[in-house]
Amino acid sequence: MINPYPPFVMREDLYACDGGLILRQGEMITPTILQEIMEKGASRSKDETLLKNKELFEDIMAVMNEENYKVVFEMDEDKDSVMDVVGEIPMTEDICRELEVFKVMDHYTYRHVLVTTALTTRLYKDLCQDPQEVLLAAATALTHDFGKSRIPIEVLQSSRKLNYEEFLYILEHPWIGFLLLTYYTGRSDSLFAQVAFNHHEKIDGSGYPRGAKVDDPFIQVVTICDMFDALISPRTYRMIPFNIRGALDYLCDEAESGRLNVSAVRLLLTHNRRSKPSLESLVCSRDHSGYAPPEEKNHYSCHEDYQEPDLDDKLGTGK
């Protein structure tokens, strides 16, 4: 298993959405470098337009009508309550541009971030009474995968198993998202930057990119919604995905193993039941009757599958 990156070194130059250079290839991410990124980012325009004034608003409505989500968003009032929140997300020019790149270049990720946003909003409304906090959760879900926009499209949409160098792009996308959002928000401790950084980390430290133990319930809700959509969506390397039951089984197993927040997974389960039971009354069957694709070990979900090449192999000095 790779245990990468303290310290993290840029493998390529990193540019902002407007073409401005943020970091050069070879630069190491240190507190001083982060401070410089924040200072550069602080002077960027923070002018905002509400999401409800953007085309994005209709696109979010459309994903809630997909077949896979017809139980979660069954009632019109469920959809309306989500739209009431997401419509108020403040959109800076930077956020709009990054999402436009997804929409044009990588429709899978565009759709995926919209679903994750709608789902996070729906779940978070049950967890939290503070409308500002729900709004913040929705906004951070919308930007959680910004790092993916810097992955070459042929890697992102590959239908074969990636080689080690290609897989590093996947492994590093939380770092890249973190750096982009540190720059755009002018703060490395902003929830935008932190959610992008930690959305693939797990409670027990088995996630990536750092293998940090992240047990923040706020981030875990985004993580679980992100995983759920990834599991039930067709991908170029796995055209037949988990069915809903299979994905929920998988997430329950992860929670039972101490990797995901149990309450957040149970909350997702309640929303996938037509009867909408309360969290307290929810009874989970553990018969694993859902469908899981064979050979789920793939280049997104299974970084244990990628061993760091032996240094001798890299240098050609091995036997």
Ligand SMILES: [Fe+2]
């Ligand atoms: Fe991601």
Ligand SMILES: [Fe+2]
């Ligand atoms: Fe994601």
